[in-house]
Amino acid sequence: QVQLVESGGGLVKPGGSLRLSCAASGFTFSDYYMTWIRQAPGKGLEWVSYISSSGSTMYYADSVKGRFTISRDNAKNSLYLQMNSLRAEDTAVYYCARTVGYCSSTSCPSTYYFDYWGQGTLVTVSS
Amino acid sequence: SYELTQPPSVSVSPGQTASITCSGDKLGDKYACWYQQKPGQSPVLVIYQDNKRPSGIPERFSGSNSGNTATLTISGTQAMDEADYYCQAWDSSIVVFGGGTRLTVL
Numbered sequence: 001q002v003q004l005v006e007s008g009g010g011l012v013k014p015g016g017s018l019r020l021s022c023a024a025s026g027f028t029f030s031d032y033y034m035t036w037i038r039q040a041p042g043k044g045l046e047w048v049s050y051i052s053s054s055g056s057t058m059y060y061a062d063s064v065k066g067r068f069t070i071s072r073d074n075a076k077n078s079l080y081l082q083m084n085s086l087r088a089e090d091t092a093v094y095y096c097a098r099t100v101g102y103c104s105s106t107s108c109p110s111t112y113y114f115d116y117w118g119q120g121t122l123v124t125v126s127s
Numbered sequence: 128s129y130e131l132t133q134p135p136s137v138s139v140s141p142g143q144t145a146s147i148t149c150s151g152d153k154l155g156d157k158y159a160c161w162y163q164q165k166p167g168q169s170p171v172l173v174i175y176q177d178n179k180r181p182s183g184i185p186e187r188f189s190g191s192n193s194g195n196t197a198t199l200t201i202s203g204t205q206a207m208d209e210a211d212y213y214c215q216a217w218d219s220s221i222v223v224f225g226g227g228t229r230l231t232v233l
Contacts, residue, residue: 035222045162045170045213047222059220062128095169102158102176111158111217115181117169 002026002116004096009121016086016125022079022096022118030054030074033099035114036081038092038123046092049081050099050112064090086125093120129218131225138231145201147228149214152195157216159197161190164227165210173212174199206232 008020022034035050049060049070058070069082079096097114104110131151139145149159159177162170172181174190177197187202197216201208209232214225 037222037224044211044227045164045215045224047224050222061221100175109217111160111176112222113158113160113172113175113215113217114162114170115172115175117171119169 002098004098004116004118006094006096006118006121009094009123011124011126012086013127014087014125017082017084018086018123020081020083020094020096020121020123024077024079024096024098027098029072029077033101033112034072034079035097035099035112036070036079037095037097037114037117038090039095039120040089040092043092048094051079083123086123088125091123091125093122095120129216129221129223131214131216131223133212133214133225133228135226136229136231138233139201139204140233141206142203145204145208145230145232147199147201147212147214147230149197149199149225150195151197151216151223154195154197154216155193157192157218159190159192160215161188161197161199162213162215163208163210164213170213201230204230204232208232 003025005023036048051070067085071080096118098116101109161174164170177192178190
């Protein structure tokens with residue numbers, strides 16, 4: 001069965017760095033795009049970044065662009081998020097999610113959605 | 128940037144039909160999906176590509192998308208359906224979530 005297990009969260013001071021990992025199993029990791037999504041305490045879901053199956057293409061939300069870097073190691077079935085220059089507003093539970101793309105008859109891709117999610121890892125940015 | 132708007136809360140009586148809306152500019156020209164999140168748990172995909180149900184999702188969950196509005200409909204709502212629901216779309220390489228709707232089953 002598909003499993004996604006995040007790790008690496010914790011308490012970090014503003015301006016600090018943290019690297020999150022997501023270990024995948026139960027599917028062919030290299031066939032799928034992967035995505036990081038976060039949720040601040042008591043708030044809604046916020047997309048952070050996604051990466052193509054080969055790792056050659058990445059997209060970021062404006063809120064993290066230039067500070068966060070997504071990467072993957074297909075040989076290790078692992079997804080990563082390097083977070084630098086952390087701010088209090090980055091405090092959240094960070095989820096990794098398997099990402100499915102769909103091509104319609106008129107465009108490809110037409111959409112992406114997330115069919116499996118990890119349990120999340122909490123990142124707290126505070127002095 | 129593209130935005131999706133959901134009502135903060137919806138209430139429904141057990142056994143009745145709940146409808147949760149998600150509004151965005153020409154959303155009907157895109158594909159919408161929906162996630163259910165119960166307290167302390169990770170989100171679960173309940174509808175994708177406007178109206179498709181993943182395996183294991185009960186038939187009482189259905190979706191539609193037309194014009195500027197996507198709708199998640201839960202027929203015969205059960206107490207276990209009480210949760211937060213989020214719509215999501217993809218626009219110009221960017222993933223967009225709605226703000227979420229808390230469904231209360233009274």
